Amino acid sequence: xxxxxxxxxxxxxxxxxxxxxxxxxxxxxxxxxxxxxxxxxxxxxxxxxxxxxxxxxxxxxxxxxxxxxxxxxxxxxxxxxxxxxxxxxxxxxxxxxxxxxxxxxxxxxxxxxxxxxxxxxxxxxxxxxxxxxxxxxxxxxxxxxxxxxxxxxxxxxxxxxxxxxxxxxxxxxxxxxxxxxxxxxxxxxxxxxxxxxxxxxxxxxxxxxxxxxxxxxxxxxxxxxxxxxxxxxxxxxxxxxxxxxxxxxxxxxxxxxxxxxxxxxxxxxxxxxxxxxxxxxxxxxxxxxxxxxxxxxxxxxxxxxxxxxxxxxxxxxxxxxxxxxxxxxxxxxxxxxxxxxxxxxxxxxxxxxxxxxxxxxxxxxxxxxxxxxxxxxxxxxxxxxxxxxxxxxxxxxxxxxxxxxxxxxxxxxxxxxxxxxxxxxxxxxxxxxxxxxxxxxxxxxxxxxxxx
Numbered sequence: 001x002x003x004x005x006x007x008x009x010x011x012x013x014x015x016x017x018x019x020x021x022x023x024x025x026x027x028x029x030x031x032x033x034x035x036x037x038x039x040x041x042x043x044x045x046x047x048x049x050x051x052x053x054x055x056x057x058x059x060x061x062x063x064x065x066x067x068x069x070x071x072x073x074x075x076x077x078x079x080x081x082x083x084x085x086x087x088x089x090x091x092x093x094x095x096x097x098x099x100x101x102x103x104x105x106x107x108x109x110x111x112x113x114x115x116x117x118x119x120x121x122x123x124x125x126x127x128x129x130x131x132x133x134x135x136x137x138x139x140x141x142x143x144x145x146x147x148x149x150x151x152x153x154x155x156x157x158x159x160x161x162x163x164x165x166x167x168x169x170x171x172x173x174x175x176x177x178x179x180x181x182x183x184x185x186x187x188x189x190x191x192x193x194x195x196x197x198x199x200x201x202x203x204x205x206x207x208x209x210x211x212x213x214x215x216x217x218x219x220x221x222x223x224x225x226x227x228x229x230x231x232x233x234x235x236x237x238x239x240x241x242x243x244x245x246x247x248x249x250x251x252x253x254x255x256x257x258x259x260x261x262x263x264x265x266x267x268x269x270x271x272x273x274x275x276x277x278x279x280x281x282x283x284x285x286x287x288x289x290x291x292x293x294x295x296x297x298x299x300x301x302x303x304x305x306x307x308x309x310x311x312x313x314x315x316x317x318x319x320x321x322x323x324x325x326x327x328x329x330x331x332x333x334x335x336x337x338x339x340x341x342x343x344x345x346x347x348x349x350x351x352x353x354x355x356x357x358x359x360x361x362x363x364x365x366x367x368x369x370x371x372x373x374x375x376x377x378x379x380x381x382x383x384x385x386x387x388x389x390x391x392x393x394x395x396x397x398x399x400x401x402x403x404x405x406x407x408x409x410x411x412x413x414x415x416x417x418x419x420x421x422x423x424x425x426x427x428x429x430x431x432x433x434x435x436x437x438x439x440x441x442x443x444x445x446x447x448x449x450x451x452x
Contacts, residue, residue: 006028008034018281021084024096027107028104033102067084078119124435129145129148129153135215140265144215148384156384167190171421198385210376211384214281215387223303225315229357235256236363238260263367296323305330307335330351331352342365343362344365394430396427397427397428404420
């Protein structure tokens with residue numbers, strides 16, 4: 001896939017704000033010509049040139065380094081020039097405006113990476129990994145994003161696609177010789193090959209799920225009666241006093257959110273207003289309404305109760321009102337006062353953790369439990385970064401192969417098997433961009449920062 005772009009784009013490639021160095025990037029057929037009107041004649045490609053950067057009236061905007069990368073040996077596959085100056089937002093903005101005066105246009109978000117993809121410098125999964133690496137919030141996430149950027153995810157998908165394509169070609173060839181007495185599909189043990197494909201695909205899905213968790217994390221909502229210890233648990237998980245803790249019930253009126261990491265897993269905690277009916281306080285009622293909205297967005301719910309009181313009628317009422325499709329863990333808090341030991345048990349088909357948010361006893365059980373609930377394995381090797389759309393594509397490919405297997409073993413229908421294998425190919429091709437559409441590309445690259 002190679003596109004020919006006739007326009008030249010420009011953008012600030014460094015992060016917003018002030019810094020020691022700022023970079024303005026140009027890409028397109030006129031990059032070198034525009035740059036030379038700003039800093040004078042460029043040196044040979046990949047050699048740095050120190051020069052003043054001048055405005056139209058020859059005023060010196062800044063002085064710095066100009067680097068020229070000739071097509072196709074550049075990030076985008078086009079002529080690229082980077083102007084590296086002092087990291088003042090004003091200076092960077094003036095350089096961009098000067099480039100636009102000379103014929104460039106401002107780049108759209110992600111347009112440099114989009115051009116790299118369209119010019120065949122990287123596939124779609126690798127292009128997404130650029131943004132994921134920039135946004136990494138843990139060391140593990142950065143490593144996984146780099147694996148994807150280096151092509152580990154794409155290589156696994158492409159190797160699987162090759163096996164799938166070979167099998168599909170054989171099946172379709174066998175259909176063409178249907179009048180022969182030889183059972184080609186049976187002789188080749190196609191059913192076993194399909195089972196092997198499903199096993200391989202399951203391995204890719206497992207790594208992809210870990211990668212998605214590293215990228216997106218999980219949302220955990222703390223709920224319970226007023227004064228059950230939700231804010232204390234929130235502070236204990238956050239590692240600092242993010243929420244006000246008092247003996248007065250109903251201290252928390254609004255949803256308090258905190259982004260943390262446990263064992264490398266990004267975790268968004270939401271501490272909510274206590275749930276109860278006995279109030280006519282309009283502020284507290286609004287807090288309860290927001291709590292209910294937060295529950296609908298949660299990946300997991302922690303229901304806190306006071307272990308000294310046990311499961312009260314109001315606690316039962318709260319439990320029954322929680323969304324049925326959500327996974328829930330019961331937290332029996334305040335064991336420092338009830339005298340119960342810290343442990344995790346299963347009661348009435350629900351995980352129950354006894355802990356003290358006040359002194360931290362039993363917190364390691366909660367952290368381990370949250371990782372297990374979502375299937376996160378922090379020490380797993382070879383994990384690559386993945387997104388929800390990747391998991392969706394892998395799931396559709398799995399369903400198509402399973403359907404094809406059933407068509408073959410149940411009805412001996414080679415034609416239906418071939419069609420299901422084609423659908424699996426198309427789904428997997430969406431991951432790397434072999435099969436894609438313009439709307440999907442616009443959606444993906446619009447989430448990038450402008451300079452990438």
